[in-house]
Amino acid sequence: MNITASYIRQRLQGDYTSQESGNLSRLICCEILGQKAVDYYLGKDITLSVKAEQELESILTRLHHFEPIQYILGEARFLGRTFYVAPGVLIPRPETEELVELMLKELSPISRILDIGTGSGCIAVSLAKELPESQVTAWDVSEDALSIAASNSKSLQVAVRFEQRDVLTYSPDATERYDVIVSNPPYVIEAEKQEMEQNVLDWEPSLALFVPDTDPLRFYRRIAMLGLEMLVPGGKLYFEINRAFGEDIVSMLRESGYHAIRLQKDISHNDRFVIAEK
Numbered sequence: 001m002n003i004t005a006s007y008i009r010q011r012l013q014g015d016y017t018s019q020e021s022g023n024l025s026r027l028i029c030c031e032i033l034g035q036k037a038v039d040y041y042l043g044k045d046i047t048l049s050v051k052a053e054q055e056l057e058s059i060l061t062r063l064h065h066f067e068p069i070q071y072i073l074g075e076a077r078f079l080g081r082t083f084y085v086a087p088g089v090l091i092p093r094p095e096t097e098e099l100v101e102l103m104l105k106e107l108s109p110i111s112r113i114l115d116i117g118t119g120s121g122c123i124a125v126s127l128a129k130e131l132p133e134s135q136v137t138a139w140d141v142s143e144d145a146l147s148i149a150a151s152n153s154k155s156l157q158v159a160v161r162f163e164q165r166d167v168l169t170y171s172p173d174a175t176e177r178y179d180v181i182v183s184n185p186p187y188v189i190e191a192e193k194q195e196m197e198q199n200v201l202d203w204e205p206s207l208a209l210f211v212p213d214t215d216p217l218r219f220y221r222r223i224a225m226l227g228l229e230m231l232v233p234g235g236k237l238y239f240e241i242n243r244a245f246g247e248d249i250v251s252m253l254r255e256s257g258y259h260a261i262r263l264q265k266d267i268s269h270n271d272r273f274v275i276a277e278k
C-alpha cells in the first residue's frame with residue numbers, strides 16, 4: 001500500500017485541529033515510518049509493507065482514543081535528551097525544563113540534591129547529567145514511575161539513587177541531609193478537571209496530577225516541613241507550582257520560617273516556580 005502524509009492528516013481530522021494533525025502526521029511519517037524529512041515536506045508517497053500498514057492502523061486507532069503521541073512513540077524529549085515514557089508516568093512538560101534550567105544557573109556544581117515525585121526521572125537525571133559531581137536522590141511513591149526513571153537513568157548513564165517513598169508519611173532519619181530539594185508534585189485541583197484535555201485526563205496517571213480541592217498545598221506544606229529537617233542551613237527548595245497558588249505557597253513558606261522566597265513566572269507569564277532558602 002502507498003500512502004502520503006495528507007492521507008494520515010485526513011484520518012486524524014475529525015479528532016484533532018489541523019495544526020495537531022500536521023504535527024502528528026510528521027511524527028508518524030518521519031519518526032515511526034522512517035520517511036526522510038525532505039520527502040515528507042515534498043509530499044512523497046511512502047510504500048508500506050503489510051506489517052507497517054497494520055502498525056499505522058494501530059497508531060491511528062490509539063490516536064483516535066486520544067492516547068498521547070509520546071506514549072505511542074515510547075519517548076519524550078526533555079532538555080535535548082530522550083526519556084522513555086509509558087502510561088504510569090507523567091509526560092515531562094516544557095515548564096519543568098525551565099525549572100531545571102533555572103536550577104542549573106544557580107546551583108553549586110557539587111550539591112546533594114533530592115527530587116521528590118520524580119516520575120520519569122526527567123529532573124533528577126538531567127541534573128545528574130549536567131552536574132556530574134553532585135549526588136542525586138529521587139523519590140516516588142509509584143513503582144511504575146521508579147522503574148521508568150531507573151531505566152532512564154541507566155540509558156542516560158547517570159547514577160541517581162531511587163527510593164520508593166510516600167512523601168506524605170515518610171519520616172527521614174536524623175542523618176539525611178540535602179543542599180537542595182526540588183519537586184514538581186501533583187498540583188492540579190479536581191475543580192480544574194473540566195478545563196483539561198482528554199489526552200491528559202484519560203491517559204496520564206491521576207496520582208501524578210491531582211490534589212483535593214480542599215487541600216491544594218498538601219505536597220508543598222509537607223515538603224516544606226521535611227525541608228526544615230533535611231536541608232542544611234542555607235539549603236534551597238525549588239518548586240514547580242499551580243499558577244493559581246503562588247502567593248499562598250509563598251505565605252506558607254514564610255510562615256514556616258523560610259527566607260529569600262522568590263515567586264517566578266514561566267515563559268507564558270504564569271506564576272510557575274517558587275524558590276526559598278532554609
Ligand SMILES: C[S@@+](CC[C@H](N)C(=O)[O-])C[C@H]1O[C@@H](n2cnc3c(N)ncnc32)[C@H](O)[C@@H]1O
Pocket residue numbers: 090091092093096116117118119120121122123139140141142145165166167168184185186187207208209
Ligand atoms: C507532577 S508528577 C512530576 C513527575 C516529574 N518530576 C516531572 O516533573 O515530570 C508528580 C509525581 O509525584 C508522584 N507522587 C504522587 N504522590 C506521591 C507521594 N505521596 N509520595 C511521593 N511521590 C508521589 C507521582 O507518582 C508523580 O510521579
